[in-house]
Amino acid sequence: MSELIKFDGFKDMAALLELLPERKKRMKEASAEPQTGDAMAALARALHPDIQRLVITDVREEAAGARVFRLVPDKESGASSLAVFRAGQYLSLKLDISGVRVARPYSISSSPADADDGGFYEITIRKKDGGFLSEHAWKEWREGTKIEASGPAGFFCVEPLRDARHIVGLAGGSGITPFRSMIKDIAETGADVKFTLLYGVNRPEEIMFKSDLEAFAAQAPDRISVHFVCCEPDAAWCGPTGFLTADSIRKLAGDPAGKSFFICGPQAMYSFLETELKQFDLPKKRMRREVFGETADVASHPEYPPDAAGKAFSMTVHCGSETTVIPAKANESALVALERAGIAPPSECRSGECGFCASILLKGKVFVIPETDRRRLAAKKFGVFHPCSSYPVTDIEVKVPLDKS
Amino acid sequence: MAEGKKAKLGGACDVVIIGAGNGGLAAALALAVRGAKPLVLEQHNAPGGFATSFVRGRFEFEAALHELSSIGPENNKGGVRRFLEDEGGVDIDWVPIPEAYRVILTDSGMDARLPFGEAPFIDAIEEKVPGSREPLTRYFALCREVSGALGLLAKTAANPSPKRIMKDLKKFVAESADPFDDARRNASNVVTFLRTLPKTVDDVTLKMGIPPKAVDLLYPYWCYLGIPMSRMNFTIWAAMLIDYIDYGAWIPRLRSQEMSYAIEARVRELGGRVEYNTRVERVLVERGRVKGVVTASGETIKTSAVIANTSPAQLYGSLVNPASEAPAAALRNVNSRKLGGAGFVVYLGLDASPVELGVNDYGYFISKTMDTDAVYGSMEKLDLVDMQATICLNNAIPDCSPPGTTIISMTTLYKPGVWDSVKPKEYAALKNRIADAMITQFDDALGTDIRSWVEEIEVATPATFARYARSFNGGIYGYELDPWDSIIPRILSEKEESYIKGLEVAGGFATMGHGFSSSLISGRSAGLKTLAGLGG
């Protein structure tokens, strides 16, 4: 073969050997300083902190049964800034309520610019009768209360490389919160998008952020328009009435073609709108919805196994090297059963989407609501389930991850 | 029932593996099949490190894997497949990649589709660049010899030395029956191997009389090693080229997450433990010996053996505790080496079929030129890089996304440090600007319009890889494989460069270099070495 292949034992051996002295020399000449910095880890931490320590500086009533809590970095615990977020994202608030560690997601209702330079986040909570966190917040949270939160999370954001230049937001009830952030952001940044908000409420006094939203629209009238639609109007109401339907959407937002629809509201509203929007024959990519948290009435799902309804099961839980047996109700997610028992696996979205609570089902069966089943294909194959969106239908045995803290 | 709250990891164990990436999982598997009970601690909530996937809307994206080498078909398994299936008992549904690659060079207008298999590969180049066949045939013979010899050395027992290598190589030539490498044997490879060992790819390739345009068609796999051909060690290149062209390339049907979950499940089945959400903050060392690890939640686990699926920079720079136990020689070692590229990936879920889009190949290398120094240079700026390595998953797995949709992911590399100055506030806009430019780069090269069909988009940057896989500085490519820091010098120096008793490194920063296959192989050998240390 070529001249490369002639044998010369000495030379060839030398070739091999010369690499080693070079290697040694380079290592000898290098510094012995440890590399402690990692700019990408620092950037990742700034964008996605495991935990943000916050303190409430202001509480205000926004509408009937809704309160806005303003949160700033808790200087006493060393925090000085807030993680940047994209309008539409949420925080998972973590707290102990009488010894039980729970987490709940809340959309950030303030704008990204509000959080700049050690600024603030606002979250807006609607009180829910019998609600575990919301009732606690009502009773206990005031100026000075310290709150722990996750980094900003979630995917309900306007994405210029994907969405149409004209966004139609369909909000129901407390589902207005991410839209307030988006609209304020568009008003503040001059982003090159149009936003039409249709906000459906039952009664006029339930409208949150009425004056804010009107002010943003006045600030950028060519880009932002806001419509309130009321189901049960009072005598003074002069706007549109009824549910948000295909007809009213078309009337208020114009031709649906070429627009992106963003939906956030209670589960019932989403199911209703899904049917209504079918009439528009939109491609899937033009309809985006926020996840809506844990399902209120799992047994009413058409695919739910009827004989499991109302039952109580036992759940054998392996967590780290410990094993516990706890009760689990058929109508509560496996995550709530774990939290009630004082085992708090990590959670963020509580909607099956983020994978934080991912656990392994070793024995037994759970019902996973097909619409909220966002597990990876391989996860399903290997028995991984998301307790936040899974409901026991037999006794089960599971392995859950440890809480980070 | 508050006891659940205090759940612990159990105080002590034989081997702790830090990280459930390819290296960590392979190490755990190698140990578990031999009866050891490793404890794997992973900071994320799923196994795999880069071997993972994620769901957006109705799409499940592969996070990192383009293609695996050393898998091969059922009747001619490569080393990695033998390890996972035959040795490990891990069952994975492997899918073959249809062709080697399509290369599009936008400056010259060169556009070629190259198949697997030496003869068809050379035929395809000959068709584009007449006169290539003869030099390429010689070139492949040369690469084959080098690859065969390297395959043997990778299996060389502990204590390699130049003398030992010489002896092994001679034996390799003399004996013919070698079950591990029968496809790769060739008699004259000792000399070729030694001769080319200190050479770069350019040193060897450009002397073979291959027409320059044919070299352009031959070089695209350089992207997988990420160091220009004027510096990349020829040995590793030859081995990679032969591996891909002979065995083809494969991917798990359910994304690389299938592989990581499959290994994880097998490790648990064999009595190993895998804990998520558990970050190791310290590796306790006393007088040069591993004593234990401490997790982020403050729990200490006593152990005499740790396998770190991390970079040596993180290991000696921040994990080893106390810091005085990180030997100066180890720190000098780390500082002398050059960190490979950091990843940037645009994931697209499109609501049109591949045929409708006109995207009919699996793997694309789209590059301004094949001047690898110039392309590498473009990775030093915070801007559009001159190259993207892009895959269209549907062209290997047609039903990987719903009918009428397509998954495309575009990858490029940045040099470490390029993203350092990025402020959180400008981050989202910056990654979108680059993603936007990469979509244009693709559409311009192929004459397509994928931009109009985006249903889901996600963009991963070096910070994303640092977040999910704790990869040092967002690096996805270990250390650069210059001749002095290529596989053979690493193998020969392993003993001398092992600084702490009971501590092994597995994964992309280990001896065998980066890439899925190399990381799995290095994980396996870290497992074996640890087992030997345990007296198992």
Ligand SMILES: Cc1cc2nc3c(=O)[nH]c(=O)nc-3n(C[C@H](O)[C@H](O)[C@H](O)COP(=O)(O)OP(=O)(O)OC[C@H]3O[C@@H](n4cnc5c(N)ncnc54)[C@H](O)[C@@H]3O)c2cc1C
């Ligand atoms: C992405 C996202 C964004 C959201 N944004 C907002 C927002 O901006 N504003 C808003 O108001 N809401 C928002 N929500 C809804 C919010 O997260 C809560 O679901 C809502 O506030 C109700 O929580 P709750 O704890 O008050 O009630 P629930 O969680 O519904 O509590 C109901 C019942 O469960 C029992 N229970 C639950 N856990 C335990 C436990 N560990 N131990 C004992 N008993 C328990 C309680 O006793 C009670 O009977 C959002 C949800 C999602 C998914």
Ligand code: FES
């Ligand atoms: S908390 Fe997000 S998937 Fe369960």
